[in-house]
Amino acid sequence: MKYQEHGRYTICYADNILFVEAFGRWNKELAQRYCQEIEAIITVENPPYWGLFGDCRDWEMATPEVWAEFDRCYGWMVKHRMIFMGLACNSILFKHFIGQVVEHNPEDQASGGQFFSKEFDEVREWCHAQLLNYRGSDL
Template sequence: MAGEAHGSFAIRTEGDIVIVTLRGAWNLEGAMTYFQELEKVVEAYQKRPWCRVVDYTDYDLHTPEVTAAQPKLSLWCQLQGCVEQVYVGCNKVDRKALDFSYKDSGMTYVACETVDDAVRYCRCVLTGSPPPAGLNFILAGDTAGLQGAS
């Protein structure tokens, strides 16, 4: 018998951008519930290009099983047409976990300070435009990180 799901989330879209807010401490059951809902949303894109923004601002921790499942989610997103995954509110521990998740996926990720910045970045990616000079973001593996990030 499966355990009770821990962790909560909200999913919304802005055009070809999926914006996810994660909250609390997560176990595998919570992650699977999130994945099932994400599948429903992403199905509508029919593998055309889209971006995923994940807000970690109120995210706490997750179990080792969730860490092990993250690379599969990253790869699944890529196979469904996701061209960029942007994370908001990441601390150094979050970024290390993301580096692990992405290291063998063939895909990178970006971190931004705010959801608005992440959405602006995604719009640039989707239109093939360069990010504006004032947009603060980091690419995967940047150990210097964002200003003020810890």
């Protein structure tokens, strides 16, 4: 049975950063569309490297099926040259679940790692620093 999507998000891509915002409680249907949209954007843009910067401070968690979709999507993103993931989040539980997603993909790890903070500006600065470090090492 197909259910109506719950929750919402925004996504934009610029300067090798995929910026996402997540709101509300998510179900599998929304997570699938979210991951499909990320895959479409990265496939079209085809960046040589990129990072994910997420604002999840207004996200209210998800059904278990969402995490399975995130496991798959994380592996796909790393295989398509995602080098880091920085997330602004208020929940320790959210950080734990994202850590589980990373652990479920042991062969697929973002080379720049992950960073979590409640402070949006701190995450933004970290993401930009990761890009500058990577560009510097790529010269």
